[in-house]
Structure formats: structure tokens, C-alpha cells
Amino acid sequence: MLLNEHKSKTLFDKAGIPVPEGYAVFPGEETAFKPDFPLPWFLKSQVLTGGRGKAGGILRIDDVADFSKTARQLFELKIKGHTVPFIRVEPGAEIVREFYVSLTVSRERRCILLTIGREGGVEIENLGADNLLVQEIKLPGGLAPNQIRAAFFHLGLQKEQLKEFATLLTNLFNGMLDNGLLMAEINPLIMTPDNNFIALDGKVEVDDNYADLTPEMETLYQREHATPEENIARDAGLSFVKLPGWVGLMVNGAGLAMATMDLLNFSKLPASNFLDLGGAADQQRMETALELLFGDNQVKAIFINLFGGILSCEKVALAMQGALGGNAPQKPIVVRMSGKDAESGLKILKELHVDNLHMAADMKSAIDILDTLKPTDAQVVDFPAPMDQAAGTRPAPTGYENDAVFGIDKHTPILVQGITGREGQLHTRLMLEYGANVVAGVTPFKGGQEVLGVPVYNSIAEAKRSHEIGASIIFVPPRMAADAVAEAAGNAIPWAVCITEGIVQHDMLATFEQIKDSPTRVVGPNTPGIIVPGQTKIGILPTTPFMPGPVAVLSRSGTLTYEVADRLTTAGIGQSLCVGIGGDPFIGINFVDMFEMIRNHNETKAVVVLGEIGGQAEENLAEYVMETGFDKPVISFIAGQTAPPGKRLGHAGAILEKGGGIEHKLATMAKAGFAICPSLEAVSEMTAKVLK
Incomplete structure (x- = not known):
């Protein structure tokens, strides 16, 4: 959740960061403002994009009589396509x-980065490396006094200013942790003639997971920055992004979408x-989704593309039947x-027998x-053709040694953390039905019970006294899931599979730092x-798409895992193992770790990577x-190649984020000899070719 300057400064003020006095003024209020x-x-346009100063979005007035006219001028302004819903007015x-x-929370470095610049301003990322000092802050340890001193001396401040500067940095860091922030940026932080510090501008990004778990954070969300459609979707719990084309898209699962x-x-x-x-498509959600697409004049036709994994296509169809109410769809x-x-x-x-509803056998x-439904006046949106490259050559082995083994089979004894909950019970039953060796469960204060014939213990330590445990699967609510991962690692369980999604990023950062010396291999969080296949499953994956065979499938997306496995199976190509490495920014094992484990895995002859x-x-x-x-x-497919660039508020992203975009990603993979698939249809075709 991105915050505008006004809301960012509200949060800063609450955290004890000095900010200028300021008021929000909305259209129609300019004549009464006194x-x-x-x-x-200074009249400052409130938009969720950078470059407002260069675009004329910040104006100064020296006469009260000029206020109304200048405010209206800003309200009529568009900054990089964004309208100005309100302004913040501050004194000079x-x-x-x-x-x-x-x-800033750094995905690459798995820590929080403190960045200090001797100069601030709109060109901060272009002022050179000498201007900046970047320090890594590890959780749960936090901001250290020596890091504050290093920042202080980097700025060349006077000795008597250290206490105030230390207080400011400490308050900023504590405010970040207390409010689940992914970024807290002050640019510029000014020093006044009396040697005080003031955050003259501020930009904040809140972890969506933290916002979801903390109802009071909703007061920081500014509905004026979103379209009516985006607000309706948000209220219904739908993930919705407006794009410039004419085909309305409704899908389950971000990867497949x-x-x-x-x-x-x-x-x-x-x-x-x-x-x-997502994973839920009841009638109310379906009605909301269809209303959004029917009400959008830009949408001329709708494509509903579903792969039933955990989600039942039958239930979606029933929800759609109810939403249509026996009538033909409007589009x-x-x-x-x-x-x-x-x-x-x-x-x-099909049995609805209504017009405007077309069934497709495949994509x-x-x-x-x-x-055939393409309108004659359809807007043309050009995209570069997808990269299509057969497997190339790569360097031959040069004495590289590896003893890692995957080591999960039908005999692996499994423990279920959160076994007494609804999801824990459901998937324990499904795992048992598949033949998984579930030997124990853990739920605090439920020790002594049984679930589906599986004994329940109060802790993993207690369970280990009676059972050998080879893997743990975690069905624990987001607030407690990071601690559940730490419990598994603290007990040296060989594998810990964290199904839970919605965990606050700070919590996982701290947990991974705490367990870095543990032998436990963590899968996830937010993993299927x-x-x-044919032996065991430790997860929520549906079993019908999978069959035993020679291909490992490693994926960042749950739904794409099922989709691709189903296509491979239909083509007669089985799988040696399938692993969802997790969709969160901070995960345990990654693609490299899995390749280390399967390079000597005799059952695996090829690998499909779904990125x-x-x-x-x-x-x-x-x-x-x-x-x-x-x-x-290696056969690969990358989803989201035509997605609009991701949003990152503030200059911190430009300073710290690395990577050359989708073109660089694909080029690097091609250089490594990966077979790059231009579509899902090509995955099974290319896999069959490399197996010949």
C-alpha cells in the first residue's frame, strides 16, 4: 500500500519524526481555507507518482489572494497520467x-537497508556513489548505535547534533517496524538555522500483509488515488489492475493470470x-467481478480462464450461474x-442455454x-513477440562436486503444524488419501487429541519424543506462522513446508536470520x-494433474504448477517431483537450492522452471x-512478460533495486542454455524434444 506525502507525514508525526505543519485541501475547499x-x-499536489515538482505539481504563493486560483490550477493538473485529488499546504x-x-526492505539482500545521502533532492539517484552511505540492518537485531554514528559522520554534522539525529533515525526505524513498512523515505531531510531536523517530504510503502492484519491501517488508505473499479475490487478482496486493451480477463491464481x-x-x-x-469464487465475488467487467465501456469481451486445483470449476460455474440469474451475459x-x-x-x-456464452476446450x-469477437475499432496495443529459443549449449562441468540429495519419498514421516484447524484437517485427510506418511500433528493446548487417527501434540519437541519427523507442513495463521517456521527449524526438522500466505515481511526476515544456521530446508512461505508423484505429497497440490516420470517441475506459482503438470501428463510426460518454491518476497529454498539437490537425482532427467x-x-x-x-x-517459462512496470514509490527503488527487466531476465536464461517457451502450450512440446 503506497501512501501519499500527506499520509506519510501523518505516520512520521505519530512516530516522532519532525514534520512541517500542513493541511489537506480538497477541491471545493480552497475558498474557505485559512x-x-x-x-x-507551498501547495503540493498529492499523487502516487514521482516527478511532481518537474511537472509543476508544487507551487509557491506569497499572497493569500493567490491561493484559490493556484489550488484550482493544481486540481486541473495531470502528473504522469495521475489526477490531483487534493493538495497539502505547508508554510515555507x-x-x-x-x-x-x-x-527500505531489500529483497535481494534479505535485510533492511539504511541509505543516507549528503545531498537530497529529485536527482538523488544520479548524484553518485560518494553521496550515499548504505548499511544493512538485520532483523531481529535492529538498528545499531554504530550504524547511527556512521550515518552521522557521513553527513559531516556537528557533535552537538548527534543526540537529535540519533533520535530521528531511531524513531524512523521503530516507526517502520511498528507500522509494517517496506519503505520509509525522507527526501529531503532538512536542517534549519537552529540546527533542527525536519522531514520536508516523505514517502511510505506499507506491507499489504501487515495492512490486512491490522484494521487501523485502513485509515491510511486514500481511496481518491484509485479508480472506482479498483476500489470496488479491493472491497471485494479481488486483485484488479486496469490495462489498456479490450478483453476483460478473469482468472484464478496470479501466475496463470x-x-x-x-x-x-x-x-x-x-x-x-x-x-x-484467487482461491475463492463464491457468487458474491463472481457478481462483483462481472459487474466490474460489464460496467467497463472499454471491455468488449470477457475471457474467464480457470484451472481447478484447490478451487473447484464446478463451484465457480454455480457461482457464475447465480450471478447471471438465468440471463445472457451483457457482453x-x-x-x-x-x-x-x-x-x-x-x-x-452449457445447460444455461444463453447467448453470448462460449465454451472453449483449451486456451x-x-x-x-x-x-472472432474482435471489434472493428479495437484499440491496437503493440507488444514485442515473446522470446522463443530452443535449448542451447552451456559450459561443461569443471570438477564441480555436490553431494546434496532431494531425499523425500513415500516413507518420509510428516508432521502437521496446525492440524486441528479447518485447513490443517482438510489437507491432512487429502495427504493421507494420497499415501503420505503423516505420523503426528501439533496444535498448542490440543495435545492428547487425535485428528483422522493422527496423534496431536502441544509442541514439536513433544512430538519428537515419540516420532521420527522427516518433514513438517505448516497450516498456521499469518500472525503465528513465522514462529511456527522457527519452531520447526529450532527442532532441526529436515524439511519445513510453510503453506501460509499473508505473512508480514519483517517477520520472515527476522525468522530467516534467526534460523540461518539450522539444517532445516524451508519451502515457502506461500507455497502449494x-x-x-506416486509416492507422497506435503502440501495442498491437487493430485490429478501429476503422474510419475522423469521431469522435475519447480515453480514460483501454484496455479501454473498444476497447469503445466497437467499439460505434461496429458502429453505422456510424468514428473519426478514438483516443488512450489513460494510466491513471497522472502522464501527459504530457491531455484538454485533445488538444482543443487536434483543435479544428482537419478530419477530427474530434465527440469521445467516456471518463473x-x-x-x-x-x-x-x-x-x-x-x-x-x-x-x-532446462525448460523455462516466464509469466507476466507484458505486465506494466511495477510500482515503487520514491527514489529508494531507483537507488537500490537491481535487474534489467524482463529482457535481461530472458537474455540471461538464454545465455545459460535454457529452452525458453513463448507460451504454456510450448512447455510440453519443448520438454518432449529434450527428452528424446
């Missing part, structure tokens, strides 16, 4: 020096939105269903149908888990493959 601070006044400040300060968006865009049928139903809808209950779901929709058929835009996971894997001479064929 602050009690002296002129000059006397400035002796300007500095830059930010605290990104892959489908790419398919539409590459097929010159550009998507008008990204709408992820053409093309439906493709596969996976769990797909046949019964499609049957329900290619859906694209063909959508092409592990399946060794996504963002992060460096795929680039790191490609570099590992080249450095170590990994000699098994």
Missing part, C-alpha cells in the same frame, strides 16, 4: 542543508484488466476450464473464439508445497547453471 501559519505557502521553511534518508494476460497481448487481443479471483464471455471438476463446470454453463480455442517477472531468482539460477555446468536440460 491556515494560521505565515506566508509563503528556512533550509541550511538538505539530506536524504531512507529505510499473468500467463493468460501475456497470451492475449501476444495474440493481438490485448487485455483490458488483470483480475485474479460475450469465453470460458475455458481445466483441472478439478472442469467437466461438470462446463456442463453447468488456443479460446483465443480463436475471441479473435511438494509432491513426488515470473520481478526479482532475480531466474537470473541467479542461470548464473549458477553456467558456473557449475549443470548438465540436465
Whole structure:
């Protein structure tokens, strides 16, 4: 959740960071505005984008009579396509020096970075490395006095200013932790003639997971920055992003949604939105989703693309039946269903016997149908063609040694953390039905009970007295899940599979730092888990898409894992193992770790890697493959290639974020000899070729 300057300063003030006095003024309020601070006044446009100063979004007035006219001028302004919903008005400040300060959660370095600049301003990222001092802050340890001193001396401040500066940095850091912030940026931090510090501008990013778990954070969300559609979707718990095309998109699972968006865009049928139903699609959600798409004049047709894994296609069809109320949809809808209950779901929709509802057997058929629905005046949105590259050569092994073994099979004894909860009980039953060796469960204060014949203990330590444990699977609510991971690692359980999503990033940062010396291999969090087809599963993966065979599937997306495994199985290609490494910014084992374990895994003859835009996971894997001479064929697919650039508020992203975007990611993978698939359809085809 990105905050504008006004809300950021509200949070800073609460944390004890000095900020200028300031008031929010909305359109229509400009004539009644009468602050009690002296002129000059600065009128500052409140938008969630950078560059407002260069765009004329900050104006100074020296006469009260100029206020209304200047305010209206800003309200009529557009800054990088963003309208100005309101302005913040502040008095002028006397400035002796300007500095830059930010605290940012770093995905790459797995810590919080404290960045200090001797100079601040709009060109901070271009002022050179000498201007900046970047220090790593590890959790749970926190900001150390020596780091404060290093920042202080970097700025060349006077000795008598150390106490105030230390208080400011300490308050900023504590405010970050107390409010679940991913970034807290002050640019500029000014020093006044009386040697006081004031945050003249501020930008904040809140962890969405923390906001979801903390209802009072909702007061910081400014609905004026979002479109009505985005607010409706947010209220309904839908993931929704507006795009410039004409095909309304409704999918379950972010990975499949990104892959489908790419398919539409590459097929010159550009998507008008990204709408992820997630794992729940009841009638109310379906009604909201359809209302959004029916009400958007830009949407000319709708593509519903579902793969039933945990989500039942039949339940989605029933929800859709209820949402339509027996009537034909207002706009053409093309439906493709596969996976769990797909046949019964499609049957329900066919039996509606209404116009404007088209069933597609597969994605290619859906694209063909959508092409016939293309309006004559459809907006043209050009995207570069997807990269399509067969497997190339890579460096031969050069004496690299490795003894790692995957080591999970039908005999692996499994413990379920959170076994007495609804999800824990459901998936314990499904794992048992698949043949998994579930030997124990843990729920505090439920020790002595049984669930599905599995004994329950109060702690892992207690369970270990009676059972050998080879792996733990975690079904614990987000607030307690990081501690559950720490408990598994503290007891040296060989594998810990954390299914839980929505964990606050600070919590996982602290936990991974605490358990870094543990032998436990953590999978996740936010993972569907592990399946060794025909032997065992430790997770929530549906079993129907999988069959035993020679191909390992490693994925950042749950839904894409099921989708691709199903395509491989249909093509007669089985899987040796499938692992969802987790969709969160901070996870345990990554692609490189898994490759280390399977390079000597005799059952694995080839590897399918399902990646996504963002992060460096795929680039790191490609570099590992080249450095170590990994000699098994690698087939890859990257979802989200046509996604709009991610949002990162403030200059901290430009200073700290690395990576060259999707082109760099694909080029690095190609250099490592990966077979790069342009579509999901190509994955099984390329896999069959490399196995010959």
C-alpha cells in the first residue's frame, strides 16, 4: 500500500519524526481555507507518482489572494497520467542543508537497508556513489548505535547534533517496524538555522500483509488515488489492475493470470484488466467481478480462464450461474476450464442455454473464439513477440562436486503444524488419501487429541519424543506462522513446508536470520508445497494433474504448477517431483537450492522452471547453471512478460533495486542454455524434444 506525502507525514508525526505543519485541501475547499501559519505557502499536489515538482505539481504563493486560483490550477493538473485529488499546504521553511534518508526492505539482500545521502533532492539517484552511505540492518537485531554514528559522520554534522539525529533515525526505524513498512523515505531531510531536523517530504510503502492484519491501517488508505473499479475490487478482496486493451480477463491464481494476460497481448487481443479471483469464487465475488467487467465501456469481451486445483470449476460455474440469474451475459464471455471438476463446470454453463456464452476446450480455442469477437475499432496495443529459443549449449562441468540429495519419498514421516484447524484437517485427510506418511500433528493446548487417527501434540519437541519427523507442513495463521517456521527449524526438522500466505515481511526476515544456521530446508512461505508423484505429497497440490516420470517441475506459482503438470501428463510426460518454491518476497529454498539437490537425482532427467517477472531468482539460477555446468536440460517459462512496470514509490527503488527487466531476465536464461517457451502450450512440446 503506497501512501501519499500527506499520509506519510501523518505516520512520521505519530512516530516522532519532525514534520512541517500542513493541511489537506480538497477541491471545493480552497475558498474557505485559512491556515494560521505565515506566508509563503507551498501547495503540493498529492499523487502516487514521482516527478511532481518537474511537472509543476508544487507551487509557491506569497499572497493569500493567490491561493484559490493556484489550488484550482493544481486540481486541473495531470502528473504522469495521475489526477490531483487534493493538495497539502505547508508554510515555507528556512533550509541550511538538505539530506536524504531512507529505510527500505531489500529483497535481494534479505535485510533492511539504511541509505543516507549528503545531498537530497529529485536527482538523488544520479548524484553518485560518494553521496550515499548504505548499511544493512538485520532483523531481529535492529538498528545499531554504530550504524547511527556512521550515518552521522557521513553527513559531516556537528557533535552537538548527534543526540537529535540519533533520535530521528531511531524513531524512523521503530516507526517502520511498528507500522509494517517496506519503505520509509525522507527526501529531503532538512536542517534549519537552529540546527533542527525536519522531514520536508516523505514517502511510505506499507506491507499489504501487515495492512490486512491490522484494521487501523485502513485509515491510511486514500481511496481518491484509485479508480472506482479498483476500489470496488479491493472491497471485494479481488486483485484488479486496469490495462489498456479490450478483453476483460478473469482468472484464478496470479501466475496463470499473468500467463493468460501475456497470451492475449501476444495474440493481438490485448487485455483490458488483470483480475485474479484467487482461491475463492463464491457468487458474491463472481457478481462483483462481472459487474466490474460489464460496467467497463472499454471491455468488449470477457475471457474467464480457470484451472481447478484447490478451487473447484464446478463451484465457480454455480457461482457464475447465480450471478447471471438465468440471463445472457451483457457482453460475450469465453470460458475455458481445466483441472478439478472442469467437466461438470462446463456442463453447468452449457445447460444455461444463453447467448453470448462460449465454451472453449483449451486456451488456443479460446483465443480463436475471441479473435472472432474482435471489434472493428479495437484499440491496437503493440507488444514485442515473446522470446522463443530452443535449448542451447552451456559450459561443461569443471570438477564441480555436490553431494546434496532431494531425499523425500513415500516413507518420509510428516508432521502437521496446525492440524486441528479447518485447513490443517482438510489437507491432512487429502495427504493421507494420497499415501503420505503423516505420523503426528501439533496444535498448542490440543495435545492428547487425535485428528483422522493422527496423534496431536502441544509442541514439536513433544512430538519428537515419540516420532521420527522427516518433514513438517505448516497450516498456521499469518500472525503465528513465522514462529511456527522457527519452531520447526529450532527442532532441526529436515524439511519445513510453510503453506501460509499473508505473512508480514519483517517477520520472515527476522525468522530467516534467526534460523540461518539450522539444517532445516524451508519451502515457502506461500507455497502449494511438494509432491513426488506416486509416492507422497506435503502440501495442498491437487493430485490429478501429476503422474510419475522423469521431469522435475519447480515453480514460483501454484496455479501454473498444476497447469503445466497437467499439460505434461496429458502429453505422456510424468514428473519426478514438483516443488512450489513460494510466491513471497522472502522464501527459504530457491531455484538454485533445488538444482543443487536434483543435479544428482537419478530419477530427474530434465527440469521445467516456471518463473515470473520481478526479482532475480531466474537470473541467479542461470548464473549458477553456467558456473557449475549443470548438465540436465532446462525448460523455462516466464509469466507476466507484458505486465506494466511495477510500482515503487520514491527514489529508494531507483537507488537500490537491481535487474534489467524482463529482457535481461530472458537474455540471461538464454545465455545459460535454457529452452525458453513463448507460451504454456510450448512447455510440453519443448520438454518432449529434450527428452528424446
